[in-house]
Amino acid sequence: MMQQLSAQDAQFLYIQNESNRTHVMGVYIYDPSTAPGGKVRFKDILAHMQKRIHVSPVFRRKLYRLPLDIDHPYWVDDEDFDIETHIFHARLPEPGDWRQFCIMVARHFSRPMDMHRPLWDMFVVEGLDRLPGVPKGSYALLHRTHHCAIDGTSALQMFLSVSDADPFGTPVVPLPEDEGASNPAPSIAKVISRAIETNMNSPVKFMQALAKLTPTMVQAAQKNLTERQSGSDSAVPQTRFNVPVSPHKMFEGFSVPLEDFKGIRKLAEGSTINDVVLAIVGGGLRRYLEAHNELPDTSLVAVAPVNLRKSASEAKTPGNKISAMTVKLSSDIADPVERLNAVCHTTRETKQAKTGLSARVMTDLTQHIPGATMAAVARIVTSERFAPRQTNLFVSNVPGPQHDVYMNGARLVDQYGLGPLAHNMGLFVAALSYKGNITFSITSERKIMPDIEFFRQCLQAAFEEYRELAKAAPTSPPVAKARTRKPAPTSAKPKSAPSRPRRATASKAK
Numbered sequence: 001m002m003q004q005l006s007a008q009d010a011q012f013l014y015i016q017n018e019s020n021r022t023h024v025m026g027v028y029i030y031d032p033s034t035a036p037g038g039k040v041r042f043k044d045i046l047a048h049m050q051k052r053i054h055v056s057p058v059f060r061r062k063l064y065r066l067p068l069d070i071d072h073p074y075w076v077d078d079e080d081f082d083i084e085t086h087i088f089h090a091r092l093p094e095p096g097d098w099r100q101f102c103i104m105v106a107r108h109f110s111r112p113m114d115m116h117r118p119l120w121d122m123f124v125v126e127g128l129d130r131l132p133g134v135p136k137g138s139y140a141l142l143h144r145t146h147h148c149a150i151d152g153t154s155a156l157q158m159f160l161s162v163s164d165a166d167p168f169g170t171p172v173v174p175l176p177e178d179e180g181a182s183n184p185a186p187s188i189a190k191v192i193s194r195a196i197e198t199n200m201n202s203p204v205k206f207m208q209a210l211a212k213l214t215p216t217m218v219q220a221a222q223k224n225l226t227e228r229q230s231g232s233d234s235a236v237p238q239t240r241f242n243v244p245v246s247p248h249k250m251f252e253g254f255s256v257p258l259e260d261f262k263g264i265r266k267l268a269e270g271s272t273i274n275d276v277v278l279a280i281v282g283g284g285l286r287r288y289l290e291a292h293n294e295l296p297d298t299s300l301v302a303v304a305p306v307n308l309r310k311s312a313s314e315a316k317t318p319g320n321k322i323s324a325m326t327v328k329l330s331s332d333i334a335d336p337v338e339r340l341n342a343v344c345h346t347t348r349e350t351k352q353a354k355t356g357l358s359a360r361v362m363t364d365l366t367q368h369i370p371g372a373t374m375a376a377v378a379r380i381v382t383s384e385r386f387a388p389r390q391t392n393l394f395v396s397n398v399p400g401p402q403h404d405v406y407m408n409g410a411r412l413v414d415q416y417g418l419g420p421l422a423h424n425m426g427l428f429v430a431a432l433s434y435k436g437n438i439t440f441s442i443t444s445e446r447k448i449m450p451d452i453e454f455f456r457q458c459l460q461a462a463f464e465e466y467r468e469l470a471k472a473a474p475t476s477p478p479v480a481k482a483r484t485r486k487p488a489p490t491s492a493k494p495k496s497a498p499s500r501p502r503r504a505t506a507s508k509a510k
Helices: 007-014 041-053 096-111 152-161 188-229 259-265 273-291 338-355 359-367 371-381 452-472
Strands: 022-032 061-064 074-077 088-089 119-124 139-144 250-257 301-307 322-328 393-398 410-418 428-436 437-445
Touching: 022 074, 022 096, 022 152, 041 088, 041 119, 061 359, 088 188, 096 119, 096 139, 096 410, 139 152, 152 301, 152 393, 250 259, 250 410, 250 452, 259 273, 259 452, 273 301, 273 338, 273 393, 273 428, 273 452, 322 338, 338 452, 410 437, 437 452
Parallel strands: 088 119, 301 393, 393 428
Antiparallel strands: 022 139, 022 410, 061 074, 119 139, 250 437, 301 322, 428 437
């Protein structure tokens, strides 16, 4: 059966270059004390993954790419698949603390993937005994997968498919009985014939899609013009994140209780967990940029993904089915309650007005653009010289399981996630929830954010500020204050924070 990449999947291949690798990575920390014998060996992990390889086609299929990208690539079976070429292990070097762990995570994430094999790998890291809050004997799995194969929702399903609900090996999700349909390499004659047909039909289908979208595009253009005439500033400010990025990535993270978010939500009527995440990021960025005397007068703008999967069955399908919306983080607002209300208003307005238009238009139109044309355009618009400034950063909030998850009998303690950067977008913040906690994961680049630990402290301080306000807040939600555009002065630096994220509790910064 021939299975071709969708236009959206293929885009993640076309925009990849030496500086910007378009893979994602999950970081999973396990406590083996719950496993039989209280220990998990590397060969146990190999054996477990070998038994679960059939749960997702991502594990065993590779790319079949056409010359000059005359059409989108195909997925084909890897006849030479060997699991030991995908799973490696090492020990955390001295001093073996949280900072050293972050360095190792960032280095592995920065390495290019082997594009001639199935697009995933696992790096087992032992020697985590000096990580505060992590049980002795714990180990980490750094699981990379290329973005052309999965999005955030399908990545979570892929992770759950190799996980267990208890230490005894009961799968979290039902396992398939067979290995699914095979994907042999298509014949040259067939792919060329299909490419010719696609290229001939593309202009017609493109114009049909454009005609359907024209009214929406006109409305968006009118709204944008009205905003500009009224003096409303919707431009993306220039920041240190809007510069070319290098291959050398950085990582940091911390964990906070999910329960605290429920209290924080009461500070702004109708707010969601996602609104709180965005407001915390906006507050953290405000502290960080103000400390560097770089805080813009206007709000920073983030791109947030929107899941387009409509059912649980769709979530199990690999590939990408996402759109995106642009959100102002209200980093120009000093008062945290005002900021949360402003973010809540912005996200509500964005969803109602469907102002995440550019991403949806691209999704609808690019599926009708020939592969060679899309590849050429994608390389130009994402190049160091021509990349547009459409956003300051990327923020992703992915809900996870709220129960214990195991692998080889070892209990999952914490999870983090790293995402790709791009020229003119040098910061990625992911918020992942698991068993009553939310982890904030920060991906940036060495020149852009050499003091990434300080930015982590800024995010922690922004969270602490909201938590203290929630504790002191009355039971009824406060009335939103009038929004002020001019930033008010705040302290240059947040109070100091511990050198490693907390898990179950988040103590105040000292």
